[in-house]
Amino acid sequence: MSEISNRPAERERPIWMQAAMLVGAFTVLLWVIEFIDVASGSRLERNGIEPRSIEGLWGILFAPVLHDDWQHLIANTVPIVVLGFLVLLSGLARGLAATGIIWVVGGFGTWLIAGSYTNTIGASILIFGFIAYLLVRGFFTRKLGQLAIGVVVFVLYGSALWGVLPSEPNVSWQGHLFGAVGGVVAARLLSADARAERARAKSLDRPTP
Numbered sequence: 032m033s034e035i036s037n038r039p040a041e042r043e044r045p046i047w048m049q050a051a052m053l054v055g056a057f058t059v060l061l062w063v064i065e066f067i068d069v070a071s072g073s074r075l076e077r078n079g080i081e082p083r084s085i086e087g088l089w090g091i092l093f094a095p096v097l098h099d100d101w102q103h104l105i106a107n108t109v110p111i112v113v114l115g116f117l118v119l120l121s122g123l124a125r126g127l128a129a130t131g132i133i134w135v136v137g138g139f140g141t142w143l144i145a146g147s148y149t150n151t152i153g154a155s156i157l158i159f160g161f162i163a164y165l166l167v168r169g170f171f172t173r174k175l176g177q178l179a180i181g182v183v184v185f186v187l188y189g190s191a192l193w194g195v196l197p198s199e200p201n202v203s204w205q206g207h208l209f210g211a212v213g214g215v216v217a218a219r220l221l222s223a224d225a226r227a228e229r230a231r232a233k234s235l236d237r238p239t240p
Contacts, residue, residue, distance in 0.1 A: 050119035050126070058112055061154065064096050065104050079152035080138055080206075082145040090151070091138030094206075097152040107154040110188065114161035117180055125221055132220065133160030133213035140209025151203040156210040159195065162188050163214030171222035173229060 044052075068075035079094045081087030098104040119126035137156035145151055166185055169178030195208040 046122070047116075047120060049123055050116050053119055053123065054112055054115035057115065058108060061096055061098070061104060061108070061111070065098050065101065068097065069101075076152055077150065079150040080141050080145065081150055082142055082147060087142055091135065091142060094138055094141075094152045095134060095154050095157050098154070099152060103153060107158060110158045110161075110191075111154050114158060114165065114184070114188070117165055117184070118161050121177070129164055129214075129217040129221055130157065130160075132217035133157055133164065133210055136160075136213030136216055137206060137210035140212060141203065141206045144209075145203060145205040149203070151206050153203070153206065155194075155203075156206045156213075159191070159207045159210035160214035160217070162191060163211040164218045165214075167215055168218040168222065171218055172225040174225070 064075065076097045076099060078090060079097055080090035098107065115126075115130075118129055134157065137160055141151050141156070162184060165177075166181045166189075169175075169181045192211065194202070195204060195211055197204045
């Protein structure tokens with residue numbers, strides 16, 4: 032016999048809480064992977080992006096979750112948490128799509144032009160992609176909230192964008208550069224609905240001849 036429950040339906044967690052939980056879980060994953068890497072004698076970190084080699088293509092999948100040492104991971108942790116949360120805050124599906132685009136574009140660009148016999152690893156590919164995505168997204172969508180977030184991100188992390196230029200020999204400026212390119216590509220592609228809506232609104236505002 033069927034029964035009717037009088038309990039109120041569970042409310043879905045607010046988007047900020049979902050975003051915080053997801054980026055928190057990813058950050059924990061980074062730390063767990065680094066712990067395993069250290070315990071294995073740094074074997075995992077050898078699976079980064081090796082330019083222009085077939086085997087190196089697999090590094091596109093693994094590079095953003097691998098780090099050279101604890102100091103490298105610690106330096107990337109806070110930016111990943113802050114920027115990842117802001118990217119996911121506008122919607123998990125959209126944020127994850129942006130992350131995927133940045134991951135692939137950043138990794139493949141690095142694979143194409145990084146120096147021979149190098150091994151690129153680190154979440155900075157995502158970090159630079161997140162920075163660029165958050166900076167330009169508001170220009171494509173014309174939404175004030177996203178423009179405001181872009182201003183805050185520029186104040187906090189804008190100076191980091193100098194990292195897309197060649198600097199220290201052991202720092203992959205290629206990963207930074209193509210991560211940022213991936214961020215711009217993601218912002219453009221994922222704002223298509225907002226741009227289409229804006230175009231429809233303009234067409235409706237035009238006077239009928």
